[in-house]
Amino acid sequence: MDTSVLKVSHLKKLIQKKLIIEDVSFDIQAGEIVGFLGPNGSGKTTTLRMIVGLSTPTSGDVEICGYSLKKEFVKAMSNVGCIIEGPDLYDYMSGYRNLELLASMSKDVTKKDIDEAVALVGMENRIHDKVAVYSMGMKQRIGLAQALIHKPRLLILDEPTNGLDPQGIHEFREIVKNLAREKNISVLISSHLISEVQLMCDRVSIINNGRIIRSASIDDALVTGEVVWTLDDPQKAQLLLKSTFKVEAAIAGHTLRATVDPERLSEINNTLIASGFDITYVEHKKRTLEDLFLSLTDKHTI
Amino acid sequence: MIALVRNEVMKILLKKKMPLIMILLLIFVGLLSYGQNYAYERNIDQFEAESGETAFDWQGLTTQRLDELEERSQNEAIPGEVRASFDREIEQLNYFIENDINPVTPTAAKFNVSFAEQGITLFIPLLIAILAADLVSSEFSRKTIKILLTRAVPRWKVLLSKYIALLIMTTLLVFIIGITTTLVSYLFFQEWGFSEPIVTGFTLFEGTLNSDSTILIPRYQYTLLIYSLVWFVSIIVASITLLISLIVDTSASAIGILMAALIGGQFLQFFLSDWELVKYFFVTNLDLTRYLTGSYQPVEGMSLNFSILILSVWAIGSIAISFIVFNRRDVLV
Amino acid sequence: MFKKVVWPLVSASALILALVFVFGFVTSIIISGGEADVQTETQTESPENIPEEVMPPDGASDILILGDSIGFGVGDEENLGIGERYLDLLEEDSETDTTITNSSVPGFESSQLADLIESGENRTSIAGAELIILSIGGNDLNRLNLEDNVTLAPAFEEALNIYKEDLTFILSEIRSINPDAQLAIIGLYNPYSEDDPQNARFLLDWNHETRLIVNSDAAFAYIPTYELFTYHLDAYLSPDDFHPNGMGYQVIAETLFRILNYSTN
Numbered sequence: 001m002d003t004s005v006l007k008v009s010h011l012k013k014l015i016q017k018k019l020i021i022e023d024v025s026f027d028i029q030a031g032e033i034v035g036f037l038g039p040n041g042s043g044k045t046t047t048l049r050m051i052v053g054l055s056t057p058t059s060g061d062v063e064i065c066g067y068s069l070k071k072e073f074v075k076a077m078s079n080v081g082c083i084i085e086g087p088d089l090y091d092y093m094s095g096y097r098n099l100e101l102l103a104s105m106s107k108d109v110t111k112k113d114i115d116e117a118v119a120l121v122g123m124e125n126r127i128h129d130k131v132a133v134y135s136m137g138m139k140q141r142i143g144l145a146q147a148l149i150h151k152p153r154l155l156i157l158d159e160p161t162n163g164l165d166p167q168g169i170h171e172f173r174e175i176v177k178n179l180a181r182e183k184n185i186s187v188l189i190s191s192h193l194i195s196e197v198q199l200m201c202d203r204v205s206i207i208n209n210g211r212i213i214r215s216a217s218i219d220d221a222l223v224t225g226e227v228v229w230t231l232d233d234p235q236k237a238q239l240l241l242k243s244t245f246k247v248e249a250a251i252a253g254h255t256l257r258a259t260v261d262p263e264r265l266s267e268i269n270n271t272l273i274a275s276g277f278d279i280t281y282v283e284h285k286k287r288t289l290e291d292l293f294l295s296l297t298d299k300h301t302i
Numbered sequence: 303m304i305a306l307v308r309n310e311v312m313k314i315l316l317k318k319k320m321p322l323i324m325i326l327l328l329i330f331v332g333l334l335s336y337g338q339n340y341a342y343e344r345n346i347d348q349f350e351a352e353s354g355e356t357a358f359d360w361q362g363l364t365t366q367r368l369d370e371l372e373e374r375s376q377n378e379a380i381p382g383e384v385r386a387s388f389d390r391e392i393e394q395l396n397y398f399i400e401n402d403i404n405p406v407t408p409t410a411a412k413f414n415v416s417f418a419e420q421g422i423t424l425f426i427p428l429l430i431a432i433l434a435a436d437l438v439s440s441e442f443s444r445k446t447i448k449i450l451l452t453r454a455v456p457r458w459k460v461l462l463s464k465y466i467a468l469l470i471m472t473t474l475l476v477f478i479i480g481i482t483t484t485l486v487s488y489l490f491f492q493e494w495g496f497s498e499p500i501v502t503g504f505t506l507f508e509g510t511l512n513s514d515s516t517i518l519i520p521r522y523q524y525t526l527l528i529y530s531l532v533w534f535v536s537i538i539v540a541s542i543t544l545l546i547s548l549i550v551d552t553s554a555s556a557i558g559i560l561m562a563a564l565i566g567g568q569f570l571q572f573f574l575s576d577w578e579l580v581k582y583f584f585v586t587n588l589d590l591t592r593y594l595t596g597s598y599q600p601v602e603g604m605s606l607n608f609s610i611l612i613l614s615v616w617a618i619g620s621i622a623i624s625f626i627v628f629n630r631r632d633v634l635v
Numbered sequence: 636m637f638k639k640v641v642w643p644l645v646s647a648s649a650l651i652l653a654l655v656f657v658f659g660f661v662t663s664i665i666i667s668g669g670e671a672d673v674q675t676e677t678q679t680e681s682p683e684n685i686p687e688e689v690m691p692p693d694g695a696s697d698i699l700i701l702g703d704s705i706g707f708g709v710g711d712e713e714n715l716g717i718g719e720r721y722l723d724l725l726e727e728d729s730e731t732d733t734t735i736t737n738s739s740v741p742g743f744e745s746s747q748l749a750d751l752i753e754s755g756e757n758r759t760s761i762a763g764a765e766l767i768i769l770s771i772g773g774n775d776l777n778r779l780n781l782e783d784n785v786t787l788a789p790a791f792e793e794a795l796n797i798y799k800e801d802l803t804f805i806l807s808e809i810r811s812i813n814p815d816a817q818l819a820i821i822g823l824y825n826p827y828s829e830d831d832p833q834n835a836r837f838l839l840d841w842n843h844e845t846r847l848i849v850n851s852d853a854a855f856a857y858i859p860t861y862e863l864f865t866y867h868l869d870a871y872l873s874p875d876d877f878h879p880n881g882m883g884y885q886v887i888a889e890t891l892f893r894i895l896n897y898s899t900n
Contacts, residue, residue: 015632049632049633049634052452053451053452054448054451054452054632054633055632055633055634056630056632073454073456074454074455074456075454077452077453077454077455078454080452082452084448084452085445085448086445088444088445088446088448088449089446089449090313090316090444090446091444092316092317092318093316097312101309101312101313102449102453104305104306104308104309105305105306105309105450105453105454105455106453106454107454146449150453150454307646308638308642308646311642311645311646312637312641312642315637315641315645469649469653470645470646470649471649473649473652473653473656474645474648474649474652476652476656477648477652517666526655526659527659527662527663527666529656529659530655530656530657530658530659530660530662530663531659531660531663533653533656533659533660534656534660590663593663593667594663594666594667605667606663606664606667607664610664
């Protein structure tokens with residue numbers, strides 16, 4: 001049985017005869033936090049808009065909790081909460097009235113649910129003020145609350161930390177992580193702050209020029225396979241690696257550098273120790289997400 | 303659905319459109335009724351000065367007219383229907399004489415009707431436009447359309463709730479216009495005049511106005527009839543404004559486009575009145591009240607039923623296009 | 636507050652008002668539309684009743700003037716006559732593109748007009764006219780000035796009888812061609828002041844007979860001029876002391892306008 005909360009299959013979008021989204025497919029499991037990365041104009045926001053029904057795909061479909069967005073819009077959307085490009089609220093009303101208004105559009109949302117959402121985002125004190133006098137951070141909190149009042153199973157956040165101070169970003173991150181952990185809510189989050197995504201997400205999907213170019217768990221995505229050994233006799237070790245494992249390694253001072261399959265790393269290490277080498281340090285090099293992002297997107301932007 | 307409509311009504315009320323409309327209305331009604339009272343008093347003065355009489359002798363004029371009518375209605379040669387229309391006028395004039403009311407005195411009942419008659423082609427549509435123009439466009443300009451359309455509610459329901467809310471507010475607005483004009487003009491005229499009889503029911507017969515079918519009804523009923531027509535026209539205007547508001551992104555351009563259509567349509571009617579197509583334009587048909595007062599230039603082939611039909615087609619067309627556009631539209635704000 | 640007070644108030648009052656307005660709206664349609672049904676019936680019937688050749692032809696004028704020098708406009712300094720002056724008054728009230736055909740012949744007597752109409756020469760203009768203004772009889776009566784005192788009374792009787800016959804004939808002819816047009820006849824005024832009471836009596840008898848014939852038709856108006864002119868002969872007569880001048884024609888046109896257009900005010 002398919003347990004994915006969100007299943008995006010072969011989305012394609014033409015806007016004014018220009019192919020904005022070529023072929024986007026990915027899915028999200030329950031409780032997963034997925035980062036959605038891409039440079040400006042890569043089709044990131046367009047994809048998110050299609051997922052929440054604000055714009056219609058030219059072809060392809062979106063399934064939310066098993067309901068097709070095309071055929072069962074209401075059932076699909078009752079499982080989604082979202083903030084798309086900033087928390088835009090009715091600024092001539094109080095925050096609470098905004099939430100009340102939006103709550104009345106979903107079935108079975110009680111006053112208690114609203115109060116809970118308000119408490120969750122820590123807005124109890126200012127909730128009855130007019131939205132017009134709120135700071136950006138407060139609007140973001142209300143924005144999150146409005147996405148949560150109807151207890152969705154999927155949360156879609158487009159640039160949710162825009163305009164937040166570092167303290168706010170930290171709090172926001174904690175709230176989202178808690179939601180995923182405690183309430184098993186899946187989160188699809190797009191951000192231009194890559195460090196943000198690295199800190200929050202379990203998986204990442206990278207989009208460029210309307211295509212998903214990499215989709216993997218954060219750990220897998222960052223592994224480069226490059227290993228650096230610091231040992232007493234690099235020349236001898238280089239020969240051993242070449243003869244036994246058919247691995248080409250480069251020498252730099254007291255270090256030996258080679259690209260190996262991570263699964264064979266312990267075997268190689270054991271062989272080296274058994275051959276009498278004195279290994280002082282082994283480093284399995286990881287990239288930053290930023291490196292990965294730049295290396296992937298650069299190649300495609302010509 | 304009721305909750306959605308309630309939300310939309312709340313939005314309209316909280317946007318403080320009604321106070322703006324009320325202020326506009328009060329200013330206009332105040333100026334107009336002051337002006338009318340002033341003009342009336344001046345006319346009386348002038349009449350007295352010219353005729354050299356001490357007081358304006360409306361009784362004399364009315365009695366004279368009454369005698370003339372009575373004499374004519376005695377005539378056996380006059381057909382029954384014509385005589386009946388004389389009798390109705392006689393009845394009306396008798397009422398004025400018996401109740402000692404000068405038939406030309408301005409009253410609140412007359413003012414609210416003439417305000418509706420004059421305002422139905424431009425001023426009242428303008429008020430409706432203020433109400434309706436930002437119904438959809440403001441959701442786009444404030445970007446709140448995103449939180450509205452990502453709920454578990456199909457788009458057509460969102461638009462329908464907005465439309466129903468607009469109808470509710472339009473209905474209330476027409477009532478408010480009626481009440482305001484009546485109350486404000488009463489302050490100036492000090493006359494209600496709601497029980498005066500009035501002749502209505504003129505029909506068009508082979509291109510000429512026919513008064514054979516007229517009936518005599520009290521003013522308050524007449525006012526109700528006139529405002530019912532205003533209400534109908536307002537709903538038509540609201541429907542068309544909704545479409546405009548949907549197509550353009552700001553309420554200012556929506557009001558602008560509607561005003562241009564209204565004024566342009568009047569021009570068209572004025573300059574190209576023989577052009578067959580003009581009578582199918584909605585602006586040409588807005589002035590429904592003229593069909594009740596009988597004070598209009600008969601235009602070939604135009605009648606109350608014709609105008610109502612044309613207006614309905616326009617409104618239904620606008621609503622249909624609105625729903626299609628709104629359902630398909632990609633939200634890119 | 637909104638949910639508990641404002642909303643129920645707004646929705647309930649809107650509902651009640653909407654019902655009231657719908658009721659009023661339907662009533663309005665019935666008042667002016669209900670009659671329209673009757674109308675369409677008569678309209679569909681009318682082409683069958685009226686012979687085809689008298690259907691209003693294209694280019695026919697809306698106002699037709701038939702009769703003598705007064706209808707023609709003799710004496711009017713501005714050469715407007717009753718028709719033009721009436722049209723001016725009409726246009727003051729509202730924009731119209733009404734046209735006038737003036738088929739009057741100065742010096743015409745009632746018998747000549749009757750012959751003219753019988754000849755069918757004016758048939759199309761009569762059929763297409765909305766308003767037909769007649770001015771006739773003045774010459775019939777004026778001819779009597781040549782009679783001496785003895786023969787005057789019988790001559791008057793004879794002339795009046797002929798005139799009555801002719802006018803009745805003219806009326807029935809016009810009605811057989813155009814049953815719907817508004818007709819108006821310009822009454823006679825006395826251009827000779829009060830010097831001869833006998834003349835004035837004849838004139839009044841004459842006008843009285845005209846009125847009786849006018850009254851037999853529903854859409855036939857009598858335009859009194861006797862009273863208008865009696866005290867203002869100096870002001871209203873042209874230098875020939877017989878025909879009206881511009882002012883005289885103007886008051887006749889105004890009277891015509893008042894009599895025909897009262898219902899719209």
